[in-house]
Amino acid sequence: MSSESPADAAKERGNTLFKAGKYRDAVQAYTEAIAQDETGAPLLLLNRAAAYLALSDYRSGVSDCRLAIQKQGSEPTAKAFTRLAKCYIGLGELSLAAEAARSASSATNATPAEQTQAADVGNQVRDIEKHLASFHNYMQEKNWTLASIALDQAQRTAKLTEISSPASWKLMRATLQLQRGNISQAHSIAMDMYRSDPNSTDALLLGARVMLANNDVQKAVTQAQAALRNDPDRVDVKQFLRKCKTLASLKEAANAAFKQNHTEEALAKYAELLQLADQDAARDGDPKRFKAVIYSNRAILESKMGDYNASIADCTTALELDPGYTKPLRTRARAYLSNEAYEDAVRDFKKALEESVGTPDADSLRRELRQAELDLKRSKKKDYYKILNVSKTATESEIKKAFRKESLKHHPDKGGDEEKFKLCSEAYGVLSDPQKRRRYDSGVDDMDEMDMSGGMGGMGGMYGGMGGMGGVNLADLFGPGFANFDMGPGSGGTRFSTGGPSFHFG
Template sequence: MANEQYKAKNYENAIRLYSRAIELDQTSPTFYTNRAAALMMLKKPKIALDDCQKALLLDPTSIKALLRGAKCNFTLGNLTEADRWYTKVLNAEPNNKQAISEYQQLQKVQNSINQAEFCLQNGQYAFAASLINNVSSYLDEIPTKWKIMKAETLLEQNEYGEASRIANEILRGDQQNPDAHVLRARILYIEGDNQKAAAHCQEALRCDPDHSKARILLKSQKNAGNEAFKKEDFNKAYEIYTLALEIDPENKNTNSKLYSNRSAVLVKQGKLVEAIKDMDKALELDPAFVKVLKRRADTYMKLEKYSEAVQDLKAALEIDSTNQELRRELHNAERELKKASRKDYYKILGISKYASESDIKKAYRKAALQHHPDKNCGDSEAEVKFKEIGEAYAILSDPVKKQRYDSGVDLDGPNCGMDFDTVDPNLFFQMFMNSDNFSNMGSGGPRGGFPSGFGGGFPSSREFPRQRSSGYHSYGNTFHS
């Protein structure tokens, strides 16, 4: 009854009757191969292939089962498997005309697909698309791989809408297809939606952690960030690097470089503390990243964290011991560290390193008046401060001593300043205030015995008596409150 329905092309009825026959006798391979034939006529090759496999379990030599299974694989696009099944048929029956014809057709399709792949790789996108369209006519169901290939040819020809439709169609049927996710990511990336592109790349790598195209796209994101950095579009570069970091959180090698690049952006933006955090993350992923160690040392120097800078440069030299630039920078950092550990004369006077000679004099006069012992009787802290103020002025008012102090030369030799343990700072102050060399500074003097203006030079340490003061002295009208 099933055979009669098949001949009458009533395939649905035939399938129903073949299924009834199988229920009555599950040991007959013929029932399965016949039902497979009916299923193939209704373009249901996946179910038909399952019947062919069941038939072969019952009779491994069944030519009908092999031939129909080969055809199912062919129409499903399983070309390698189809080749294997046809080969079995031809080994058993070398003159089987159906097998020979279909096998030749299979080889033609396989050659065309190989040629399409070659064209796609070599930029012949239109020809690749034409080949895929031609071979697709042989199949009941176009393989997902071929759909991906076709979408890639459309993408390269700027036909984003159709390429996007194919990608979405695949993903609706299979959310675990990494190729479709990468295809969708490429389209979104071109359209400028970097955030969604990153999400699809991340999903692709979840499905296949070794997916090369997802990693290539990740590299493309990094390159795009580099281009934005070169154009000094730092906001865009930061955004791209941030999105790229989300694509593959487990990729230590790439992410260390991304953190490094993003830290360079933050340095350019003046966000030094944030930049340090990114450098820390880069070095967590790659402790031997010399470039980042050097950049972090440079940033620490800008933040005046000289000890940290020295540590980073020493660590970098342990990795790259022949790098002379690192040695020079380490020497400079160590010198700055020494300088930082001594008294900061600029800070004592409350001025910047770029203060003029006039500014230095004004600052000394103001600070010395504020902390003079006559005005702060019994205040030991004021006495110490008064002494430091005089010491700071003695160095910064002398061009030679100031240059030695600024360059750090004094750190390698004798003290470039005066020995304030052997000089009375009150006498020092009086000589400053009564010097005939001061010109008018326009600020006026204090009430009482101070002159009304300042200017000129400052007596050197040679002019001071070499005596140790047992304390500060009041000099009559030197200070009037």
């Protein structure tokens, strides 16, 4: 018959389960042993603390270590303090971990091996503190890459995984991801924290920050309200909730002012929104997607005001904040088009179309891209609309009036530029003819074949007979002085007579 006590049997079972990696079962076995053996409780508590460490249940480990130290009386062991230090590292309580490591090193009953282990843990704590200090410095410098490396180094030094890291470190990681615009990663961390502790105010607040970063202000308000109900005394939660409510009302007011054509009011509110969104960004994370929408909305307003350079700048900022956002691409393309930066417009329309395949916007984007490509093609040729200083939607009457004005201004008999006068005549010859104008507007490649093969005298009937230009009588345009229209002999050129000095097209 075995003389082994129930407590000893439970302890041995716990040791066997621990070695097998069955830590939860080991915790249960050690608990049975502790209940049956008061005198052996300190050692059993430290064994159970080791199992809690393996399960990343650091708070329970701290509780067991502190109780074991208490039960050890006036001479607690170095082993107890070293294990306590490790549990504090897991909780991110580095000052308490350093204190426990010092107590382990100074324990009078410590063996050389235990003193070495205590010194190693103390060095580990100092290294972690150094890496976390680097993390905060890099965050202030907005060097997200080095900040991430520093946090990784702290995690490796602590011998922790992302899942087993302290909640405070997870918040650091999530804030870093928000600063980098990695909203899905930050959301994943928030969900992990919430699953670990559904009553965690930190997890609820982090979720609210993720919602704001994702441009869902109303959900951010709701989530922050839940966090405040969970802990009504949290000052940072109150501040964030107030910020989100103000952002929501400001955004609504700015968009309403835009729709009502109160442009100055809308611009002022958009600027106020962006300033407020940047407040406490180091703590709350940079709400890049939210800001991208505000920049995009303001860019549309600026284009409407004709300030295309400002619109382009705001669209560029929006795209830097949220590269996958299509709307500012389209707005910028239109602004480039208005600025006659046709190659830039074509590039943006193409990219917007690539990102909009299968969406309701795809067809309209194709049409706008086609028009931009035509404008680019036309820009490489003569721009007849610009020559006559009319818009592309000018009526026949407006074109006729513009031709009269520009031709008189550049008429050589009036001291004008003969080449510009010829260009005005050429432009009018195309734009005054509906068929030629349609072909010109469509950007067909055979522009040079539009009845131009006969030189100046054969410009599609531009000088179509005595007194005519493009089918319009010169006397109607310039008065009876232009009725004396002389084509000149042979190929000697075309001559106009206005009763004053005559000029000759070479």
